[in-house]
Amino acid sequence: MLSRRIPQWLQGMLRGAAMAGLAAVLPLSAHAADPKFPTAAVNTTGLAVTDDVVTVGQLHSVTGTMALSETGSVEAERLAITEINKAGGVLGRQIKIVQEDGASDWPTFAEKAKKLLVQDKAAAVFGCWTSASRKAVLPVFEKENGMLYYPTFYEGLEASKNVIYTGQEATQQIIWGLNWANKEKGAKTFFLIGSDYIWPRTSNKIARFHIERYLKDCKVVGEEYYPLGYTEFQSLINKVKLAKPNCIYSIIVGGSNVSWYKQLKAAGITGESLAKKKQILLTISTTEDEVRGIGGENVAGFYACMKYFQSLDNPNNKAFVPAFKAMWGKDSVIGDVSQAAYLGPWLWKATVEKAGSFDIDKIAAASEGVEFKGAPEGYVRIHKNHHLWSKARIGEMKLDGQYNVIAESPDLIEPNPFPKGYQ
Amino acid sequence: MHTLYNRALGGRSGTVGLALLCVLLFLIFPLALDNFRLNMMSKYLSYAFVAIGLVLCWGNGGILSLGQGLFWGFGGYCMAAFLKLEAARNIAAESGSDQIRALTTVGLPDFMDWNQITSLPYIWYPFKSFSLTILLVFVVPTLLAYIIGTAMFRRRVGGVYFALITQALCWIMEISFVTRQGWTGGINGITDLRTCLGWDIRTKSAQIILYFLTCGLLIGCILIGRFILSSKLGRILVAMRDGEDRVRFSGYSVSKLKTFIFCVAAAMSALGGALFALNVGFMSPKLVTIEPSIYMVIFCAVGGRNSLIGAVYGAILVSYGKTYFSEMFPNLWYFLMGGVFILVTRFFPDGLAGAVDYLGPMLGRKLFSWIGRAQANFPAAVVPIPVEANEGR
Numbered sequence: 118m119l120s121r122r123i124p125q126w127l128q129g130m131l132r133g134a135a136m137a138g139l140a141a142v143l144p145l146s147a148h149a150a151d152p153k154f155p156t157a158a159v160n161t162t163g164l165a166v167t168d169d170v171v172t173v174g175q176l177h178s179v180t181g182t183m184a185l186s187e188t189g190s191v192e193a194e195r196l197a198i199t200e201i202n203k204a205g206g207v208l209g210r211q212i213k214i215v216q217e218d219g220a221s222d223w224p225t226f227a228e229k230a231k232k233l234l235v236q237d238k239a240a241a242v243f244g245c246w247t248s249a250s251r252k253a254v255l256p257v258f259e260k261e262n263g264m265l266y267y268p269t270f271y272e273g274l275e276a277s278k279n280v281i282y283t284g285q286e287a288t289q290q291i292i293w294g295l296n297w298a299n300k301e302k303g304a305k306t307f308f309l310i311g312s313d314y315i316w317p318r319t320s321n322k323i324a325r326f327h328i329e330r331y332l333k334d335c336k337v338v339g340e341e342y343y344p345l346g347y348t349e350f351q352s353l354i355n356k357v358k359l360a361k362p363n364c365i366y367s368i369i370v371g372g373s374n375v376s377w378y379k380q381l382k383a384a385g386i387t388g389e390s391l392a393k394k395k396q397i398l399l400t401i402s403t404t405e406d407e408v409r410g411i412g413g414e415n416v417a418g419f420y421a422c423m424k425y426f427q428s429l430d431n432p433n434n435k436a437f438v439p440a441f442k443a444m445w446g447k448d449s450v451i452g453d454v455s456q457a458a459y460l461g462p463w464l465w466k467a468t469v470e471k472a473g474s475f476d477i478d479k480i481a482a483a484s485e486g487v488e489f490k491g492a493p494e495g496y497v498r499i500h501k502n503h504h505l506w507s508k509a510r511i512g513e514m515k516l517d518g519q520y521n522v523i524a525e526s527p528d529l530i531e532p533n534p535f536p537k538g539y540q
Numbered sequence: 541m542h543t544l545y546n547r548a549l550g551g552r553s554g555t556v557g558l559a560l561l562c563v564l565l566f567l568i569f570p571l572a573l574d575n576f577r578l579n580m581m582s583k584y585l586s587y588a589f590v591a592i593g594l595v596l597c598w599g600n601g602g603i604l605s606l607g608q609g610l611f612w613g614f615g616g617y618c619m620a621a622f623l624k625l626e627a628a629r630n631i632a633a634e635s636g637s638d639q640i641r642a643l644t645t646v647g648l649p650d651f652m653d654w655n656q657i658t659s660l661p662y663i664w665y666p667f668k669s670f671s672l673t674i675l676l677v678f679v680v681p682t683l684l685a686y687i688i689g690t691a692m693f694r695r696r697v698g699g700v701y702f703a704l705i706t707q708a709l710c711w712i713m714e715i716s717f718v719t720r721q722g723w724t725g726g727i728n729g730i731t732d733l734r735t736c737l738g739w740d741i742r743t744k745s746a747q748i749i750l751y752f753l754t755c756g757l758l759i760g761c762i763l764i765g766r767f768i769l770s771s772k773l774g775r776i777l778v779a780m781r782d783g784e785d786r787v788r789f790s791g792y793s794v795s796k797l798k799t800f801i802f803c804v805a806a807a808m809s810a811l812g813g814a815l816f817a818l819n820v821g822f823m824s825p826k827l828v829t830i831e832p833s834i835y836m837v838i839f840c841a842v843g844g845r846n847s848l849i850g851a852v853y854g855a856i857l858v859s860y861g862k863t864y865f866s867e868m869f870p871n872l873w874y875f876l877m878g879g880v881f882i883l884v885t886r887f888f889p890d891g892l893a894g895a896v897d898y899l900g901p902m903l904g905r906k907l908f909s910w911i912g913r914a915q916a917n918f919p920a921a922v923v924p925i926p927v928e929a930n931e932g933r
Contacts, residue, residue: 179870179871180871180873180874216870217866217867217870218866218870218871218873220866222826223727223728223729223824223826224820224822224824224826224827225866227820227822228580228583228820228863229866229867231576232576232867235575235576236576248728249727249728249729249824252728252729252731252732253728253729253731253822253824255731255732256731256732256733256734256821256822260742272654274654313718313719313721314718314721314726314727314728315651315654315655315721315726315727315728318655318721319654322656344715344718344719345718345727
């Protein structure tokens with residue numbers, strides 16, 4: 118749909134314009150309220166719900182440094198909402214979207230969240246990406262009593278009545294992946310690497326604890342942090358070479374990823390060379406979205422632990438991927454977070470229908486146990502701590518930027534945002 | 541009384557301008573805007589403090605600082621630290637079986653808990669006291685400005701070099717605040733501020749009161765600025781801007797004067813930052829880095845860098861424009877903002893105040909030449925006299 122020769126920023130603009138157009142066209146069908154669900158009964162707190170339209174907010178960065186990462190989430194949420202509208206909407210009401218730009222700036226996120234809740238009376242908000250943006254809007258959602266569907270895997274240590282976390286909290290992504298590295302790959306020594314902020318630090322803390330306490334004869338041989346956006350990894354690579362860990366455990370985030378993997382390759386560390394020495398590189402921060410920027414040739418043979426990969430082989434995903442590409446272009450890729458963002462609107466719809474109401478308090482109460490069988494990752498269910506039960510999977514990176522799914526946790530993993538003993 | 545009228549209020553035209561601003565701030569905005577927008581206005585006005593400081597040190601003193609966010613940020617962080625400690629104490633007091641609340645070590649801000657800090661760092665101790673916090677809001681940034689000022693101006697670092705250094709300092713501040721996560725909240729900043737001395741700052745009534753407080757302090761800053769500019773010091777400042785060497789050769793200590801006005805600007809910025817923390821309930825390193833610092837210079841440039849009142853309008857208009865454009869066109873708003881800046885600087889190099897000074901008399905003359913066909917001498921008396929600060933040019 119979009120030619121390769123169009124520069125990225127222009128593509129962004131065109132997509133944006135398309136989205137804005139779409140948003141304007143969506144609520145076309147006007148019909149009377151579903152007699153089973155009169156507006157007065159399903160909306161007792163003054164949300165933007167009329168007889169035929171319900172307004173929701175969408176709050177991501179479409180400008181600034183985070184725009185590249187958050188675009189996938191914007192697109193996935195739009196797709197889900199379009200599909201829901203086609204299927205008759207929520208309680209007979211079509212969903213209308215008010216989009217706001219967080220501009221990669223946390224205070225702006227807080228301002229726009231307040232605007233969506235106070236002025237637009239959004240019945241739900243799908244948005245945020247970084248932990249910092251979530252922390253910025255959280256007090257607003259709790260004060261104004263809104264409902265946020267947050268898609269990113271994150272550090273945990275949080276559970277709010279006003280947020281549904283559709284990504285994994287740290288333990289869901291880490292523990293099973295480490296067990297896999299230990300059992301399947303025989304990893305005994307681990308080198309922990311991260312960008313310097315709360316998510317990598319908390320994740321590595323959980324990882325270290327698990328390695329030292331629960332994995333037999335295993336130890337951490339190094340732990341290093343670098344500022345966000347850092348690009349000089351030579352000294353780190355030397356340290357890794359000296360320490361000779363069985364497993365390089367990487368939580369490098371965002372743009373730094375490109376330098377990190379390219380410099381690894383330049384230093385002769387590739388999936389192939391590691392395999393010869395019985396070493397692996399396992400990451401929990403690199404999805405298909407990032408690999409598009411890094412280049413598959415720089416990461417082939419490394420492993421990632423996620424809950425979703427675009428190449429997952431199940432009927433839901435086989436319908437989801439083509440639908441996404443039909444809407445957003447055949448070159449688009451879908452990473453773990455985009456998929457989690459896609460779950461948001463569907464889970465909200467299911468919850469509203471279960472509660473028989475749009476009221477925030479009723480949705481919050483009804484969320485426990487809500488399931489979504491059409492999830493591209495397979496099947497998810499909301500836990501009473503507002504996180505999702507979901508599986509963990511290991512993917513091996515391929516030259517074309519896709520992942521080969523080589524392992525999968527047998528059962529859904531229980532979300533545990535406040536892991537005891539891991540603090 | 542008469543000197544006060546002439547010096548702080550700036551004579552008749554100054555009084556009229558100030559009165560118009562007061563009517564707008566104290567009457568029109570509170571009546572026309574709903575609570576949410578009024579709170580946004582408080583936020584814009586807390587930026588205006590920086591713009592007023594910049595009018596003093598840049599427009600009149602000729603010191604272009606691209607790092608005012610540094611002082612603004614210190615003021616804001618000091619206030620936020622106090623509010624956060626109070627919030628932490630409250631949460632500890634309310635703590636029950638709720639696992640989120642039970643998580644926090646008693647009386648410790650949540651982000652310290654996440655960073656495995658188990659006791660309050662010494663650097664946070666002063667923020668237990670409100671009066672000490674208010675003192676620090678002013679003292680820390682002013683002292684910092686004094687150190688920077690003495691170090692730079694003594695060595696006659698000025699112009700572009702000084703601007704670059706202030707920008708670098710701003711960046712250093714951001715990096716150090718982001719990396720010292722346990723002390724500062726890192727990239728998340730200090731969030732979820734709730735009460736000030738037991739008074740819930742998130743309620744509607746509190747936000748209205750804070751709005752009026754912000755307006756009052758802003759007018760106070762304008763009066764102080766007017767007072768400085770109309771004094772002998774103000775005139776030397778303008779002279780210094782236009783011919784630094786001549787002032788130096790006349791026997792004045794240029795570096796001391798520059799340091800003084802730079803400190804005044806820093807103190808005003810810090811006050812703005814502290815009010816921001818109260819109004820918005822949030823402080824983030826994103827607010828104190830280079831981008832917002834440049835925005836602050838833009839407020840000043842759009843409003844007119846010579847005019848104290850113009851700077852307030854500049855801050856309001858640019859911030860409102862940012863909000864409005866980004867709400868209307870989430871994907872395109874950066875381009876629209878850029879367009880506005882280009883147009884303003886192209887057509888009104890002296891900003892809005894310049895435009896008013898230029899267009900006002902012209903309109904006035906046209907209007908009165910139309911009325912005054914009968915009364916030939918009337919127009920001359922009503923042509924607005926330019927604000928005194930403009931005479932330097």
